[in-house]
Amino acid sequence: MASPYQELKQRAWAANQEIPKRGLAIYTFGNVSALDVERGVIAIKPSGVEYDRLKADDLVVVDLSGKIVEGSLRPSSDTATHLVLYRAWKGITGVVHTHSTYATGWAQARIPIPIYGTTHADHLAEDVPITALMSDEAVERDYEVETGNQILECFSKREPLHTPMVLVAGHGPFTWGETPEKAIYNAAVLEELARMAFVTRTLEPASARLPDRLIRKHFERKHGKNAYYGQK
Numbered sequence: 001m002a003s004p005y006q007e008l009k010q011r012a013w014a015a016n017q018e019i020p021k022r023g024l025a026i027y028t029f030g031n032v033s034a035l036d037v038e039r040g041v042i043a044i045k046p047s048g049v050e051y052d053r054l055k056a057d058d059l060v061v062v063d064l065s066g067k068i069v070e071g072s073l074r075p076s077s078d079t080a081t082h083l084v085l086y087r088a089w090k091g092i093t094g095v096v097h098t099h100s101t102y103a104t105g106w107a108q109a110r111i112p113i114p115i116y117g118t119t120h121a122d123h124l125a126e127d128v129p130i131t132a133l134m135s136d137e138a139v140e141r142d143y144e145v146e147t148g149n150q151i152l153e154c155f156s157k158r159e160p161l162h163t164p165m166v167l168v169a170g171h172g173p174f175t176w177g178e179t180p181e182k183a184i185y186n187a188a189v190l191e192e193l194a195r196m197a198f199v200t201r202t203l204e205p206a207s208a209r210l211p212d213r214l215i216r217k218h219f220e221r222k223h224g225k226n227a228y229y230g231q232k
């Protein structure tokens with residue numbers, strides 16, 4: 001009998017393939033999950049399987065409490081972090097984690113990525129936020145759940161769909177979106193913003209952030225209620 005999760009697994013598989021394709025990770029680094037809102041399950045990359053050997057059937061289906069519903073492999077070790085975000089935020093159906101070089105560089109330097117230019121403002125209207133560094137107790141408690149909690153804490157006054165990305169201090173980026181495809185797009189965009197900001201700061205360490213009016217203009221024309229970017 002065909003799996004009721006076939007479509008979800010296929011979609012999550014395709015999104016995972018974008019990680020090496022966009023140069024966001026080597027070997028088995030990184031993972032993407034996709035949520036089926038009606039069934040209350042996600043499909044996520046299995047732990048430690050290389051992308052070129054990954055098949056759609058290898059994806060692991062897990063319910064929102066973390067119980068395996070389908071699949072013979074172990075789910076990504078970051079699964080619990082993905083689940084914290086899905087449980088907390090309505091409207092998110094894709095989560096991506098990578099150790100892409102430039103975004104991870106900023107995460108390791110523990111610096112939010114400054115909003116230096118309009119490319120950044122086209123996607124989010126603030127610096128890419130960074131979580132606090134995890135306490136020793138939290139590391140010991142339940143590391144992956146606590147990673148999710150660090151992100152939620154960082155977003156206590158933010159709208160996740162307006163700022164669909166974060167740097168986890170000392171670790172690397174997480175991104176998300178209304179769809180898994182949007183989540184992986186945000187991961188690729190974040191890496192590019194991180195790279196541009198690195199070049200900007202290298203050329204001129206005192207580079208100023210983009211003025212507010214330009215940030216608003218660029219963000220609103222793509223995301224505001226009177227958005228006019230692209231084709232209708």
Ligand SMILES: [Zn+2]
Binds near residue numbers: 097098171172
């Ligand atoms: Zn990681």
